[in-house]
Amino acid sequence: MISKLHCLPIVRRPLSLAFAVGLLFGAAGADAKTLTVVMHSSLRLLDPIITTAQITRDHGYMIYDTLLAMDSNMKVRPQMADWKVSDDRLTYTFTLRDGMKWQDGPPVTAEDCVASLKRWGQRDSMGQMLMDITASIEATDAKTITLRLKEPYAQVLESIAKPSQNVPFMMPKRLAETSADKPVPEQIGSGPFRFVTSEFQPGVKAVYEKNLQYVPRQEPASWTAGGKVVKVDRVEWVTMPDTQTAVNALQSGEIDMLEAPPADLLPVLQADSDLVVSSLNEFGSLPYGRMNFLYPPFDNPKLRRAAFLAINQKDVLDAVIGNPKYYKLCGAIFGCGTPLAFDGGSETLVQGNGMAAAKKLVAESGYDGSPVVLMGASDIPVLMAQATVVAQSLRTAGFKVEIQSLDWQTIIGRRAVQRPPKDGGWSMFFSVFAGVDVLDPLVNVAINGRGRSNGWFGWYDDPGMEKLRGEYSRAVALDEQKRIAREIQTRAYDQVAFIPFGRFDVPSVWRKSIRGLLPGAAVPVFWNVEKAD
Numbered sequence: 001m002i003s004k005l006h007c008l009p010i011v012r013r014p015l016s017l018a019f020a021v022g023l024l025f026g027a028a029g030a031d032a033k034t035l036t037v038v039m040h041s042s043l044r045l046l047d048p049i050i051t052t053a054q055i056t057r058d059h060g061y062m063i064y065d066t067l068l069a070m071d072s073n074m075k076v077r078p079q080m081a082d083w084k085v086s087d088d089r090l091t092y093t094f095t096l097r098d099g100m101k102w103q104d105g106p107p108v109t110a111e112d113c114v115a116s117l118k119r120w121g122q123r124d125s126m127g128q129m130l131m132d133i134t135a136s137i138e139a140t141d142a143k144t145i146t147l148r149l150k151e152p153y154a155q156v157l158e159s160i161a162k163p164s165q166n167v168p169f170m171m172p173k174r175l176a177e178t179s180a181d182k183p184v185p186e187q188i189g190s191g192p193f194r195f196v197t198s199e200f201q202p203g204v205k206a207v208y209e210k211n212l213q214y215v216p217r218q219e220p221a222s223w224t225a226g227g228k229v230v231k232v233d234r235v236e237w238v239t240m241p242d243t244q245t246a247v248n249a250l251q252s253g254e255i256d257m258l259e260a261p262p263a264d265l266l267p268v269l270q271a272d273s274d275l276v277v278s279s280l281n282e283f284g285s286l287p288y289g290r291m292n293f294l295y296p297p298f299d300n301p302k303l304r305r306a307a308f309l310a311i312n313q314k315d316v317l318d319a320v321i322g323n324p325k326y327y328k329l330c331g332a333i334f335g336c337g338t339p340l341a342f343d344g345g346s347e348t349l350v351q352g353n354g355m356a357a358a359k360k361l362v363a364e365s366g367y368d369g370s371p372v373v374l375m376g377a378s379d380i381p382v383l384m385a386q387a388t389v390v391a392q393s394l395r396t397a398g399f400k401v402e403i404q405s406l407d408w409q410t411i412i413g414r415r416a417v418q419r420p421p422k423d424g425g426w427s428m429f430f431s432v433f434a435g436v437d438v439l440d441p442l443v444n445v446a447i448n449g450r451g452r453s454n455g456w457f458g459w460y461d462d463p464g465m466e467k468l469r470g471e472y473s474r475a476v477a478l479d480e481q482k483r484i485a486r487e488i489q490t491r492a493y494d495q496v497a498f499i500p501f502g503r504f505d506v507p508s509v510w511r512k513s514i515r516g517l518l519p520g521a522a523v524p525v526f527w528n529v530e531k532a533d
Helices: 002-006 017-024 054-063 110-123 125-132 156-160 243-252 263-270 301-310 313-320 347-351 355-364 381-397 408-414 463-474 478-495
Strands: 034-038 068-070 076-078 081-085 091-096 134-141 144-149 193-195 205-210 234-238 275-278 285-291 372-377 401-406 428-434 508-511
Touching: 034 243, 054 193, 054 205, 076 081, 076 156, 091 110, 110 125, 110 134, 110 144, 125 134, 125 156, 125 463, 243 263, 243 508, 263 275, 285 313, 285 381, 301 347, 301 355, 301 381, 301 478, 313 381, 355 381, 372 381, 372 408, 381 401, 381 428, 401 408, 463 478
Parallel strands: 034 234, 372 401, 372 428
Antiparallel strands: 068 076, 081 091, 091 144, 134 144, 193 205, 205 234, 275 508, 285 428
16 A cells, blocks of 8 residues: 555654755745745645645635634635625625725725636636526625626625635736736735745745735635734745655754654654644645546547546545545545535445446446556655556456656646647546535536536536536525435436546644644634644
């Protein structure tokens, strides 16, 4: 199993050469006002609108703010703006709060926010649904945004307050007018931290300083809502691809937090009296595989189905996590244990008994031996483990498989490539959804059926799915939502929109000198955090 590769004894040993070099550049050895963190991934792609990568979302929360936000009761709260709704529920008026400035000086205006919402609405699955029924959105004065609908829509506030991929972060108009398929050229927000561009080393180090112009809300911080009070001067994200080195650095105090420790090292970390081991993610993590619908072999529905039948969730989770204490077999595409949870269609995936049927389908399909190009993230063990197990399952079913080992940030860029696999494209990639990213048919980007132009990476094209999602968006009663969600799940499994591998819940680890880390749906966030001397 992949996870077994990390079962090494913990020893106090010198830091790696890479981290020693980092020390020279200020990546560690920080004072009490600097928080040093090893995140789940390195950071290269900085625009949180053009990618759904969680590390880029996390970067977004550092420097940008949102009009609305979600609190720990999943209630929409004002953040940059409050709102009023007309009696006919066709007009939403948002009023910006006072005192907000962009980090380069100018005040935040309604025109900035309108441009930001429009750009987000081109890329985000939930934003696209909102824009479909939007008649107009405009700045009626410097502080007022007016959104007019073609028909009443129950998800307006929830769409704008969504806490995770893609978050509708507000940007200056000159940046928000960047084409939605190109990254913004600067990192200028109005949020609690300021990105230190001069110290950014892509894939190695990202630095954030307290935004001295930021005026927090007065309410207590709750999830992504409330007062984002910054209590440190500086946050540094440093990259340590070797998990053993990262654990050693945490234990010796060179770093303050490790977001995603390997599960097999948790007993040792839990035994260390200087550390806190706790889960911040209240919805868990959901690993998955996503196919490319544009090119052979997975443009063929029979071969997508064959691949689906060949996969066993338990094999994947044993490799990803290893310890059943931290994972759960689950076939619900809208999250395990959620109001829309349903196992229909996932029987072979959960029971692991579909290989014979997979081989039969491969034989019947006329498969011509087109290579299945799997992208495996060499720097993130939980992602590489998925690729390794799935590759073996597909080979057993009769596919010719090639694993291409790339770092995660390279995969983030390459998965947007629409060329054939032989020309630099791909057949399948693997990642992990935050549980909050799949809670319903509107937010779950993997069932967006808008295809090559407006769909998500893999470009699943299904007008029938979009019709069902539209029906869900207009349903008010929970029973009706459940009925439609079950029909959507049945269709998603029939078409193999994506392949969920269950759920895991692995905690983060930080030193006891760190206080105030907030649990939530989009974690970690670094406001409200204190570091003792």
